[in-house]
Each structure stands twice: as structure tokens, then as C-alpha cells.
Amino acid sequence: MDFLTWFVVVPSLTVIGIVFTKNMNQTRLVAALGMSIQLILAISLVFMYLAQRRAGNTAEMLFMHTHSWFSSFNITYSIGVDGISVAMIMLTAVIVFTGIFASWMVDFLSREFFISLILLSTGVFGFFISIDLFTMFLFYEVAVIPMYLLIGIWGSGPKEYSAMKLTLMLMGGSALLLVGLLGIYFNSNAGGGDLTFNILDISKVKIPIEAQRFFFPMTFIGFGILGALFPFHTWSPDGHASAPTAVSMLHAGVLMKLGGYGAFRVAMFLMPDAAHEMAWIFLLLTGFSVVYGAFGAIFQKDLKYINAYSSVSHCGLVLFAILMMNKTALNGAVIQMVSHGLMTALFFALIGMIYGRTHTRMINEMGGLMKVIPFLGVCYVIAGLASLGLPGLSGFVAEMTIFVGAFQHADNFHRILTIAAASSIVITAVYILRVVGILLLGPVKNEHFLTFTDAKWYEKVSTGFLIATIAGIGLAPLWLSDMINDSLNPVIIQLSQVILP
Amino acid sequence: MNLDSFLLMRHEIILTIVTLIILIAELADWNKNRVITLTLVLFFITTITGFLPVQEGSLFGDMYRTGPLISLMKNILNIGVMILFLQTAGWLKKPEYFGKVSEFYMLILSTLIGMNFMISSGHFIMFYIGLELATIPIASLAAYDRHKNISAEAGIKLILSSALSSGILLYGLSMIYGTVGSLYFMDVAAAGLNTPLQVMAFIFFFAGMAFKISLVPFHLWTADVYEGAPVNVASYLSVISKGAAAFIFTIILYTVFFSIAEIWKELVYVIAVVTMTVGNLFAIRQKNLKRFLAFSSIAQAGFILLGIIDGTELGMSTIIYFVLIYIFSNLGAFGVISAISVMTDKEYMDDYNGLYKTNPKLSLVMMLSLFSLAGIPPVAGFFGKFFLFTAAANQGYYWLVFIAVLNATISLYYYLLVVKAMFINKNDNPISYFRSDFTTRAALLLCVAGIFFIGFLSPVYEFIRSLSIGM
Numbered sequence: 001m002d003f004l005t006w007f008v009v010v011p012s013l014t015v016i017g018i019v020f021t022k023n024m025n026q027t028r029l030v031a032a033l034g035m036s037i038q039l040i041l042a043i044s045l046v047f048m049y050l051a052q053r054r055a056g057n058t059a060e061m062l063f064m065h066t067h068s069w070f071s072s073f074n075i076t077y078s079i080g081v082d083g084i085s086v087a088m089i090m091l092t093a094v095i096v097f098t099g100i101f102a103s104w105m106v107d108f109l110s111r112e113f114f115i116s117l118i119l120l121s122t123g124v125f126g127f128f129i130s131i132d133l134f135t136m137f138l139f140y141e142v143a144v145i146p147m148y149l150l151i152g153i154w155g156s157g158p159k160e161y162s163a164m165k166l167t168l169m170l171m172g173g174s175a176l177l178l179v180g181l182l183g184i185y186f187n188s189n190a191g192g193g194d195l196t197f198n199i200l201d202i203s204k205v206k207i208p209i210e211a212q213r214f215f216f217p218m219t220f221i222g223f224g225i226l227g228a229l230f231p232f233h234t235w236s237p238d239g240h241a242s243a244p245t246a247v248s249m250l251h252a253g254v255l256m257k258l259g260g261y262g263a264f265r266v267a268m269f270l271m272p273d274a275a276h277e278m279a280w281i282f283l284l285l286t287g288f289s290v291v292y293g294a295f296g297a298i299f300q301k302d303l304k305y306i307n308a309y310s311s312v313s314h315c316g317l318v319l320f321a322i323l324m325m326n327k328t329a330l331n332g333a334v335i336q337m338v339s340h341g342l343m344t345a346l347f348f349a350l351i352g353m354i355y356g357r358t359h360t361r362m363i364n365e366m367g368g369l370m371k372v373i374p375f376l377g378v379c380y381v382i383a384g385l386a387s388l389g390l391p392g393l394s395g396f397v398a399e400m401t402i403f404v405g406a407f408q409h410a411d412n413f414h415r416i417l418t419i420a421a422a423s424s425i426v427i428t429a430v431y432i433l434r435v436v437g438i439l440l441l442g443p444v445k446n447e448h449f450l451t452f453t454d455a456k457w458y459e460k461v462s463t464g465f466l467i468a469t470i471a472g473i474g475l476a477p478l479w480l481s482d483m484i485n486d487s488l489n490p491v492i493i494q495l496s497q498v499i500l501p
Numbered sequence: 502m503n504l505d506s507f508l509l510m511r512h513e514i515i516l517t518i519v520t521l522i523i524l525i526a527e528l529a530d531w532n533k534n535r536v537i538t539l540t541l542v543l544f545f546i547t548t549i550t551g552f553l554p555v556q557e558g559s560l561f562g563d564m565y566r567t568g569p570l571i572s573l574m575k576n577i578l579n580i581g582v583m584i585l586f587l588q589t590a591g592w593l594k595k596p597e598y599f600g601k602v603s604e605f606y607m608l609i610l611s612t613l614i615g616m617n618f619m620i621s622s623g624h625f626i627m628f629y630i631g632l633e634l635a636t637i638p639i640a641s642l643a644a645y646d647r648h649k650n651i652s653a654e655a656g657i658k659l660i661l662s663s664a665l666s667s668g669i670l671l672y673g674l675s676m677i678y679g680t681v682g683s684l685y686f687m688d689v690a691a692a693g694l695n696t697p698l699q700v701m702a703f704i705f706f707f708a709g710m711a712f713k714i715s716l717v718p719f720h721l722w723t724a725d726v727y728e729g730a731p732v733n734v735a736s737y738l739s740v741i742s743k744g745a746a747a748f749i750f751t752i753i754l755y756t757v758f759f760s761i762a763e764i765w766k767e768l769v770y771v772i773a774v775v776t777m778t779v780g781n782l783f784a785i786r787q788k789n790l791k792r793f794l795a796f797s798s799i800a801q802a803g804f805i806l807l808g809i810i811d812g813t814e815l816g817m818s819t820i821i822y823f824v825l826i827y828i829f830s831n832l833g834a835f836g837v838i839s840a841i842s843v844m845t846d847k848e849y850m851d852d853y854n855g856l857y858k859t860n861p862k863l864s865l866v867m868m869l870s871l872f873s874l875a876g877i878p879p880v881a882g883f884f885g886k887f888f889l890f891t892a893a894a895n896q897g898y899y900w901l902v903f904i905a906v907l908n909a910t911i912s913l914y915y916y917l918l919v920v921k922a923m924f925i926n927k928n929d930n931p932i933s934y935f936r937s938d939f940t941t942r943a944a945l946l947l948c949v950a951g952i953f954f955i956g957f958l959s960p961v962y963e964f965i966r967s968l969s970i971g972m
Contacts, residue, residue: 070959072815072966073891134887138878145877148917152925160925164917171913175906178887182894182902214899 002065003045004079004129007089010038011122015115024110028100031114035097038125042093049086050479053486060200060490061131069135074196078132083487084334087480088128088254088261091341094469095253096121099246101462102349105356106154106244113154116146117246124254133181133197133266137174140262143255144170144226147239147247155242162235162242169235170226177222177262183215184270202270203494209273216274219267220282227259227319228312229282230289237296240308245352248304252311253345257337260318264333264491268322272494279323280413286323287417289316294427298434303351303361306435307344310387313424314340320421321402324414325495327488329405332398334484339386339394339473346383346466350376353459354439357452363435368444375455377440379463384432386470389425394473399425401481509558509567512551512575512617519543520610527603537590540606541940544586548579559623563685566623570968574748574821575617581741581828582613587944588836589733591937592843597648605645608638609737616745620752625674625684628749629667632713635745636663639738643730655729662722663712670709676702686757693760703758707768710753713746714802717776724783727795732842735791736835739798744824747805751820754809759972762812769810770901776803777908785915788850790838793915794831797874800912801827804889807905811892813971819892821965823885826873829951830882833870836945837863840937847932850919855928860935864923866945871916873952876909881956888962 001009014034021027052062061080069075081089099117106113123143130136144167151163181197184207188196191205207215225232236256240248268275293313300306314336321333353376354369355361370377386393389400406418444450455463473480507514522543526536557568586606593602615634622628640663644656678684680699681692694703712719727735758765780800787793808820840863842848857864873882886909890902937945955961 070962072818072963073888075959137887138883141878141883145872148920149924152921160921164914164921167917168910168914171910172907175903175910178890178906179894179899179903182891183899185891186894186897 002063002079003048004063004065004081006041007038007125007129008122010034010041011118011125015118015122018111018115018118021111024107027111027114028104031100031118034118035093035100035121039093039097042090045081046086046090046483049081049083050483053083053483058486060487064131073134074194075134076132076198077135078198079129080131080200081129083483083485084261084265085128087334087338087484088257089125091257091338092121092124092128092254094465095249095341095345098345098349098462098465099249101458102249102352103244103246104458106246109153113150113244116150117250120146120150120250120255124250124258127258128261131199133184133199133202136199136262136266137178137181140177140258141174143258144174147243147251147255150247151239151243154244154247156244157242158238159242162238166235166239169232173222173225173232175222176218176225180215180219180222180267183211183218184266187211187215199265199270203490207271212271212274213277216267216271216278219271220263220275220278223259223262223267224282224319225259227256227263228289228293228315229259229319230285230292230312230316233289233293233312236312237305237308240311240348241302241304245348245355248348248352249345252308252348253341256311256315257318257341260315260322260333260337263319264322264330268325269491269494272497275323276325276495279325283320283323283414283417286316286320287421289313290320290421290424291427294424294431297431298427301362301364303354303363303435303439304348306363306431307347307351310428310431311340311344313428314344314387317399317402317421317424320417321405324402324406324409326405326408327485327492328408329402330488330491331481331484332401332403332405335394335401335473335477335481336398338480339398339470342466342470342473343383343386343395346379346463346470347387349459349462349466350380350383353455353463354380358449363438366439366445366449367442368440369449370440371444372449372452373454375460376463379467380440381436382467382470384436386474388429388432392471392474394470394477397474397477397481505558506560509555509560510565511553511555512547512572512579513614513621515547515550516610516614516617519547520607520614523603523606523610527607533599533602534594536602536606537593541586541590544579544583548576548583551576551579563687564624564627565618565621567621570970571621573965573968574620574745577821577825577828578613578616578741578745580825581744581832582609582737584828584832584836584944584947585609585733585737585741587940587947588736588832588839590940592731592733592839595843598645601645605642608642612636612638612642612742616741620745620749622749623686625677625686625689628753629671629674632670633667635742636667636713639734639742642734642737643726645731645734649729651729652731653729655726658722658729659726666709666712666719669705669712673702673705673709676705686753690757690759694758695760700761700764703761703765704768707765710746710750711772714743714750714805715799716772716802716806717779717799720776720780720799723799724787724792724795728789728792732791732835732839732848735795736832736839739794739835740828740831743798743802744828747802747820747824751809751817755812755817755970755972759812762972766810766812766896769806770898773803773806773810773901774904776800776806777905778803781908781911781915784912785918787915790848790850790853790919793850793919794834794838797912797915798831800908801831801874803908804886804905807889807893807898807901810898810901811895813895814966814969815895815971816892817971818962818966818969819885819888821969822962823889825961825965826881826885826951826955829948829955830870830873830880833866833945833948833952834874836941836948837867837870840941840945841932844935844937845932850922852932853919853922854926855931856923859931859933863937863945866949867923868920869949869952871919875913875916877913879956880952881954882952884956884962
């Protein structure tokens with residue numbers, strides 16, 4: 001079997017393995033084992049990818065493999081990765097791995113929990129390796145539906161409402177997406193060839209501009225809903241707040257990136273003309289969601305809501321950067337996806353751990369936690385600093401690149417928007433520091449807090465690993481941005497053909 | 502009648518023989534358990550022999566036609582009935598039905614013969630006879646629980662409304678005969694219908710068929726009949742009967758009425774939108790699972806129209822493929838409802854609260870079936886729906902596809918309500934654990950296997966595609 005297929009096979013085998021486990025201990029051991037293998041696979045993929053590039057392999061996609069599936073529709077099982085997908089796969093592997101440890105103590109229906117969680121990650125991995133629109137869409141939906149059960153069964157608060165809202169909004173998004181994909185498919189013979197779902201083949205075809213105008217917004221919004229594009233972001237705060245820890249991690253960390261990745265790889269790459277024409281509409285929307293998300297976070301009292309709104313802001317920045325359509329900004333967008341994925345996963349993991357001790361997520365009911373659980377407290381501060389873009393951590397690299405790229409546009413429209421979006425950093429600092437102050441510093445508010453124990457080993461694995469990767473990107477960003485940079489060329493060429501006719 | 506013509510008609514002839522054998526067994530006063538086993542074995546053989554290769558050919562001066570495509574459709578129906586028979590074995594053994602076992606089988610089989618003739622017809626009279634044979638016995642089946650008022654009511658409702666729709670259909674046929682002078686499909690097709698009277702004839706025909714497939718606004722009988730009829734009869738109505746009608750409807754639209762395709766495409770467009778939307782919106786409010794699946798099956802019929810509107814072999818192949826998947830998915834859902842209703846007589850959604858705790862396997866089968874109905878990957882329903890949408894998009898009906906996918910999202914909402922009841926809702930007094938009998942489990946296993954594999958196995962679709970025809 002080719003190398004990339006293992007990324008789908010390993011989680012599937014893990015799921016099957018979990019079905020046969022007898023108790024919670026076995027279940028989580030199998031899950032941890034499977035996801036460790038997955039992590040090792042991902043790390044070796046990064047090294048193999050870099051080795052191939054160093055050896056001078058300049059193909060658009062590496063490790064390609066195509067297997068005919070529904071031949072009368074020309075649907076194939078086509079896989080391949082470029083630097084961007086490698087980065088996303090690595091991110092997913094890290095977050096699923098740490099997510100397993102963050103949910104080490106799930107004891108209610110633990111078998112079903114881990115099955116759904118890993119099934120979800122199977123969809124995500126499949127999505128990132130696909131270069132066929134049909135399989136991509138299939139994996140996309142596989143990733144969305146276990147969410148319902150994960151939030152509905154293991155969630156907290158108004159979980160049934162949130163689960164239903166999230167599922168229906170995301171499925172509504174995939175309704176738009178499906179029409180968009182079919183539109184692309186039926187226009188993929190514009191150059192005289194066969195109809196195809198293959199992204200690389202379609203990118204060589206110039207889809208008629210009328211079709212692009214109709215299908216670009218559908219595809220972009222379809223993916224944008226998953227990327228929390230304003231005004232379709234409302235599922236995100238409710239969903240995140242109700243979801244159990246690992247699901248929030250995976251959802252904010254990875255699933256929302258599916259939106260950004262898809263908007264970039266499908267909508268922009270295949271329909272550059274319409275993208276260029278309509279970018280301003282979506283720039284306004286995303287610019288708004290960047291600022292709005294940050295302001296939203298200030299007024300929240302629930303830790304998870306704060307983070308969910310901050311995710312709206314940060315993911316808005318991803319789409320914002322993509323729409324700037326130049327190399328620097330796109331590079332920043334991908335780094336931001338990775339960076340935000342890691343950072344928000346760390347946040348949600350920590351919130352889950354704090355909630356597991358205090359049984360409340362309301363910040364005004366907590367205080368002085370630094371004194372009782374110093375390890376988790378320090379981790380929280382690090383996550384916060386990464387979120388507000390402190391140099392040395394990944395957030396700084398990402399946001400800096402994005403704003404530098406965005407500012408390269410010389411016209412007032414783009415510059416004003418960039419300045420507005422950049423102001424979100426300041427607002428981020430407000431809500432992060434406010435939370436840190438109330439939550440961690442000051443006197444211990446409740447006698448009961450004094451009985452808390454600091455992080456257990458599995459919690460340290462989870463948080464330590466995430467912090468190491470965040471600092472790794474922050475201190476040595478070049479290997480990541482170089483890896484991404486080469487892979488951006490095809491997209492840049494597509495876009496430049498439009499700008500300079 | 503020589504051997505060749507026997508081979509051409511073997512579906513119908515074998516079914517008739519099986520029906521007669523059951524009648525003889527009944528007359529000979531066999532033990533009912535033996536009748537059940539006998540029927541299962543005989544029908545299994547029937548299903549297998551259906552798969553023997555068949556030649557293109559016609560009988561009775563083109564009144565009856567067959568070929569690989571038609572034979573495939575009959576086989577799909579046979580598979581569905583086979584699963585249904587497996588599901589019903591446990592139910593028929595209940596004391597109140599035990600005396601009427603052979604009646605059930607004979608009535609089902611005669612409707613199946615009717616459907617086979619209907620699909621094979623090459624003449625409108627043949628078609629009409631098949632249609633009636635496929636409908637009237639179902640009315641008596643709907644009233645199978647005759648000691649229950651609601652069941653008797655269902656039977657009467659079905660027979661009256663179906664008589665009315667047959668009348669409308671016949672009226673349309675009479676206009677066709679009046680203008681063309683023949684009722685052979687070939688002659689009508691060759692005449693190239695286009696006068697207003699012929700268009701009106703077509704609309705009457707369409708209304709009659711819409712009743713059988715339960716398209717809005719001809720769907721009003723559906724929910725009441727499904728609710729009143731025994732679960733297994735409702736599942737037969739929603740799966741086999743609807744599938745057969747969809748098959749012949751597609752064939753006739755493609756081969757007879759292709760000259761007014763522009764007209765029927767508009768009609769199908771509007772009816773598709775209305776059917777999906779009304780079916781879905783009404784399904785949301787249902788508490789009784791049989792009514793719930795009745796409206797869900799109305800909505801599914803709306804999706805089938807998306808394949809019809811395409812008009813090429815792509816459209817026909819997606820319809821057949823979708824119906825095949827739909828049979829497995831819907832029989833899976835009905836199978837669970839039937840198993841639970843046999844054991845506990847419970848048919849309401851609230852009764853299913855907390856089912857996963859006590860009956861995890863049944864809940865999983867139910868969930869998979871519902872996901873397949875909703876079109877969620879990786880189960881087969883996703884592939885069925887996706888291809889139907891592709892068929893509609895092929896003709897540029899992107900808005901129709903969009904409405905359909907939105908409807909699929911709405912349908913996901915109510916399917917998830919059932920999933921929620923089983924997996925999330927708490928219940929102090931859930932349906933207690935029970936083990937269903939062997940045949941039910943075999944049937945559900947078949948359904949699950951179908952739901953899992955038909956989607957991934959592209960040769961199934963490619964085979965159907967290779968046989969399909971277009972306008």
C-alpha cells in the first residue's frame with residue numbers, strides 16, 4: 001500500500017481495535033497506541049517530504065497515487081501532498097495525539113467516545129491527503145457527523161441544542177459546497193478534456209468566468225462556514241462551549257482548518273478569476289469577523305466561550321490572509337492555521353483540565369489558581385501569550401507574516417482593512433490578560449481550591465507536547481515557512497495569470 | 502409456450518408457481534412454521550434464479566418485454582422482498598397472525614407478480630393490469646390487523662384513493678388511445694405526442710403514477726396508511742411498491758413520453774421541490790415512527806425525481822442505484838421498528854429513549870440506516886444521493902440540486918432526532934433487552950452489509966450504468 005493511505009488505514013484499524021476492547025484501560029491504551037503510530041507516521045512524512053524536496057523533486061504534489069473508483073464519473077481515489085497538506089497533517093496528528101491524553105479520564109461510554117473521536121480524525125486525515133474533489137467531500141462529511149454524537153453525548157451545558165445547531169449549520173455549508181463542487185465538475189471539461197474531479201487536472205483548465213461567478217461564492221462560503229466566516233460563525237461558540245475537551249481541541253484546532261484549507265485549495269485555486277473579483281466582499285466579512293470575534297471574547301465570562309470567540313477572530317484571520325492573494329499573506333495564512341490549531345488546542349485542553357478540578361468555567365467564580373495548580377497556570381499563560389502574538393511563540397510569526405503580506409497591497413481599501421484587522425491583536429491582549437489576571441492571580445477565592453492537585457502525567461504529556469511545538473514554530477519558523485513557500489507557487493501562478501492578463 | 506419464452510418470463514412464472522405451492526400447502530393444512538420455512542426457501546431460490554442471464558426479448562406481440570435492465574430491476578425488488586420475508590418471520594409467528602400466514606405470503610407474492618408485469622409491460626393495458634395487481638392485494642394487507650379499527654381504516658383509505666388514482670390514470674390512457682389509436686409503447690412513442698390533448702393525457706398519467714410513488718400533492722394517503730397498516734406492510738409499501746413504481750415511471754417517461762420531455766421536466770422540477778420540502782417539513786413533527794418514515798419516504802421519492810429529470814442513462818442508473826440502496830437502508834430502519842414492535846408493541850419515538858443502553862446493536866443498525874437515508878458518508882446513502890445530485894446537475898439544474906441538498910440537511914435534523922432519542926435522551930424505563938429471532942437478525946445483518954458495501958463497491962454502480970438507457 002502506498003504511504004499516504006496509511007494515514008486513513010491506521011485510524012480505521014484503531015477504531016476496529018477499540019471495538020474489541022473490554023474496558024476503559026484497554027480502550028484508551030489502544031487509542032493512544034494507534035495515535036502514537038499516526039504521529040510517528042506524520043513526523044516521518046515531514047522528513048520524507050523535506051528529503052524529497054532537497055533531492056530536487058519539484059513536482060506539485062508528492063507521494064501521489066491514483067486508483068480508479070467510479071470510472072463512469074471519472075471519480076478516482078487520488079492522494080498526494082504538498083507542503084501545506086504536510087503541515088496540516090502534522091498539526092492534526094499532534095492534536096489528535098494530545099487529545100487522546102487530554103481525555104484520558106473519560107469514563108462514560110469511553111469505548112464509543114474514542115471510536116467517534118478517531119473516526120472524526122480519519123475524516124480529517126483523509127481530507128488533507130485527497131486531491132480528488134469527491135473523496136475530499138466524502139472525508140469532509142465523515143469528519144463532521146461524529147461531532148453530533150461527541151457533543152450530544154459527552155458534552156456539557158445545552159449540549160443537545162449546540163450539537164444540533166453545529167451539525168445542521170455545517171451540513172448546510174456542505175449543501176453549498178456540494179453544488180459548488182458539482183459546478184466545478186461539470187465545467188472541468190472546458191478545455192476539451194473529460195469531466196474530472198481531480199484538483200490538479202481542473203487547475204489546468206480555465207473554468208468559464210460565468211460559472212466561476214456562480215460557483216466561487218458557493219464553494220467559498222461552504223468552506224467558510226466551517227472556518228467560522230461571519231455571519232455563519234454562530235455554531236462555533238455554542239459548539240465549542242458544549243463540547244468535551246478533546247472535541248473542542250480537535251474542532252477548533254483542526255476541523256476549522258478544513259474550512260481554510262478547502263477555501264484555499266478548492267475555491268481560490270480552481271476559480272482564481274472569480275476569487276479576484278469577489279475578494280473584496282469576503283475581505284469585508286472576514287475583516288469584520290476578526291475584530292468582532294476579538295470584541296466578542298472580551299465580554300464573555302465562560303472560559304470556553306472566550307476561547308471560542310477568539311477562535312472566530314483567529315480563523316477569520318486565516319481567511320482574511322487567503323483573500324489577500326499574495327505569497328507572503330498566503331504563507332502567513334498556513335502558519336496561522338498551524339499556530340492557531342496548536343494554541344487553541346492547548347487552551348481547550350487546559351480549560352478542560354481546570355474545569356475537571358473546579359467544576360466551573362465561569363471566570364468570576366475562580367481566582368488565584370496559580371497558587372494551587374502552578375503547572376497548569378503557567379501553561380495557560382504561555383497559551384495566552386502565544387495567542388496575543390508574543391515573539392518567540394508561533395502566534396507572532398503567523399500574524400506578522402499575514403499583516404506584512406496584507407500591507408503589500410498599495411491601495412487604501414486593503415490597507416485600512418489590514419490596520420483594522422491588526423487592531424485585533426490589541427483587543428486580544430485585553431481579553432487574554434484580563435482572564436489571566438482574574439483566573440490565575442490574586443487571592444485563592446474558594447477554600448475548596450486548596451485541595452487541588454497539579455497536573456497528572458497524562459495532562460503533562462498533552463500540554464507539554466503542545467507547548468513544545470508552539471515554541472518550536474516560534475523559535476524556528478523557517479523550516480515551516482520554507483516548506484509552505486514552495487507549495488504556494490502553483491496557486492500564485494494561477495492568481496497572477498488573472499492579475500496580469 | 503416453448504422453453505425460450507419460459508426463460509424470458511421466468512420471474513413471473515416462478516413467482517406464480519411459488520404462490521400456488523403456498524396455496525396448496527395452506528389447503529393441505531400444513532403447520533404454519535413449515536409454511537414459513539417453505540416460503541423462505543422457495544423465495545430464496547426464486548431470488549437466485551432471477552440472476553441467471555436473460556436475453557432481450559418480447560412476448561405476446563410485444564405486450565411483454567424483458568431484457569437485462571428489466572431483469573435487474575426485478576432482481577432488486579426480489580432482494581428487497583427476500584429481506585422483508587426474513588424480517589416478517591418472527592412477526593408472523595405471533596398468535597394473532599399465526600392463522601393467516603399463507604394469506605400474507607400469497608398477497609405479497611401476487612403484488613410482486615403484478616409489479617414484475619408492470620415493469621415488463623410494453624403496452625399500456627398490460628401496464629395497467631400489472632399496476633392493479635400490484636395495488637389491490639396491498640389494500641387487503643393494509644387491513645391485515647382487521648381487529649384493529651386503524652388497520653381496517655388504512656385498508657379502506659388505500660383502496661379508495663388508489664381506485665381514484667387508477668381512474669385518473671385510465672382517463673389519461675383513454676385520451677392517448679383516442680389520439681394515437683394504439684396503446685403499444687412503441688406506437689405511442691413513434692406518434693410523437695405534442696398536441697394539448699396529449700399533454701393533458703400525460704398529466705393525468707403523471708397524476709396516477711404520482712399517487713403510487715406518493716409524490717406531493719398526491720401523498721395524502723401515505724401517512725395514514727403507513728400508520729394503520731402493520732409495520733411490515735408499511736415497509737413493503739414504502740420500499741418495494743415505491744421502487745417498482747419509480748422504475749416503470751422512469752422507463753415510460755424515457756421511452757414513451759420523450760417527445761414532450763421539455764414539459765415533463767418542468768413538471769418534475771416543481772413536483773420534486775414540493776415533494777422534498779413538504780415531506781421533510783411534515784416528518785419533523787411526527788412522533789409515531791411509522792408516520793415518521795412515511796413522510797421521510799415521501800421526501801426520498803422527491804430525491805428520486807432528481808434522477809428522472811436528467812433524462813439520460815446517467816439519470817436512470819442513478820435512480821436504480823438509489824433505489825437499491827434505499828431498499829437496504831429503509832428496510833434496515835423498518836426492520837428495527839418491526840423487531841421492537843413485535844416484542845413490545847412500542848412505535849413512538851419517545852419509547853426509543855435510552856435504547857442504546859439496553860439494545861446497543863439494534864440502535865447501531867437503526868443509526869446506520871438513518872444515516873444512510875440522510876446521505877451521510879461513509880454509508881451507501883451518501884453515494885446514492887450524490888449521484889442523484891450529479892444527474893440533476895448534469896442538465897444544469899443547480900438550483901434544484903441546492904434545494905435538494907438543503908432538504909437533505911433538513912432531513913438530517915429529524916433523523917438525528919431519532920438518533921438523539923436512542924443515544925442521548927435519558928429514560929428511567931427504557932425498552933428492556935431482548936434478543937430477536939434468527940431470521941430478523943439475518944435480515945438486519947444483510948441490510949447493514951448492503952449499507953456498508955454497496956457504496957464502496959463501484960462495480961455495482963458501473964454494472965447498473967452499463968445496462969441503463971436514456972431518452
